[in-house]
Amino acid sequence: MRIALLGGTGDIGEGLALRWAYHTNHDVILGSRDPEKARAKADEYETELSSRGRDVKVNGFTNEMAADRARIVVLAVPPYHVADTVESVEDSLSEGDVLVTPAAGVKRDDDGFHYHPPSAGSVTKLVADAAPDGVPVVGAFHNLAAGRLADLDAELGIDTLVVADDDDAKDTVVHLAEGIDGLRALDAGGIANAAEVESVTPLLINVARHNEKMHDLGVQFR
């Protein structure tokens, strides 16, 4: 399957791109507002993968061109850019495509990190509201530490929670997630349940800050 990572030059985009290119045979392409940046990052990822004996092609494009070429479109952009990004690629999405959103609204204050959802109730709902008709939205990959994901030597052994209102789209993303070694995908229900999933992101940061030797945390349900 071809997966476009919009904002694929950022940290969570890098982690997902490397993991999918390393552990699966999916065709990974990067999107960025700046296609030169996307191509430069794609070269970097190819070099990293090649150094591990994995000679695969990673291509870089504008977000629009990347979205146009892929069936799975991951919005690996900061939460305040997701709505703009969906709008910018709207004409590049067609029925059968799936939009995936890993962003969580997080606000920092003096006490710690807090969940700060958009007025839609969650970032996933915001994306669902902005998505064109016929293009289902799946929330997933929220609670993964980008640095740990991008370090292909790091073992995962963690879960990702998947929310969607479209069961086929959800199944597709569960399958994509489980292609990554050490990542288990769990169904957390519909998009109405996304806020509780996204809230885990600031929690992971708070726990890492307050406990020695814990960093780049993930979570496992057991």
Next chain:
Amino acid sequence: MRIALLGGTGDIGEGLALRWAYHTNHDVILGSRDPEKARAKADEYETELSSRGRDVKVNGFTNEMAADRARIVVLAVPPYHVADTVESVEDSLSEGDVLVTPAAGVKRDDDGFHYHPPSAGSVTKLVADAAPDGVPVVGAFHNLAAGRLADLDAELGIDTLVVADDDDAKDTVVHLAEGIDGLRALDAGGIANAAEVESVTPLLINVARHNEKMHDLGVQFR
């Protein structure tokens, strides 16, 4: 240390009472609005513990009397009763006591379970606002499945997150939590971070509902 479980006849109270009485030498006492009920449950717990070779005394009292006798007072009551319960035992608390709150505000609708905090922002903050001066409040034990806790054959292997603004009180509760086999206590910061901790409770229910063979879930940070 003597630990009073107010609402100790309910499910989370039962789980904590049995685990502390089974795994530690802390003196566990139960409180209830109805002292007869507390005594009857205390007898039940003694029988269960005795059947496992653990002959310990568990006493039952009114909430007021239980709070008066213990240094650690756990509010094992539903979230909509915590403020009333604190008020009812206010005169029984003295400086040096620690109030512990495991409740999370959870609301169910057609889509699933959702975090529904009181206007204070979290149940932990609500308790902190209601607590008498000089009695620190610690949020802990939110994300434990009561049935799994009460089943002494069930292995835990999970974490509990602890929030408090008073470091000594927090350390005391971390120590109490880690006395339970298979339970690891992690510091999640101050009470301002309680909402993200309490939000995990509805999430665990949603994940259990949507994944086969998952029930009585807990969480491990890794």
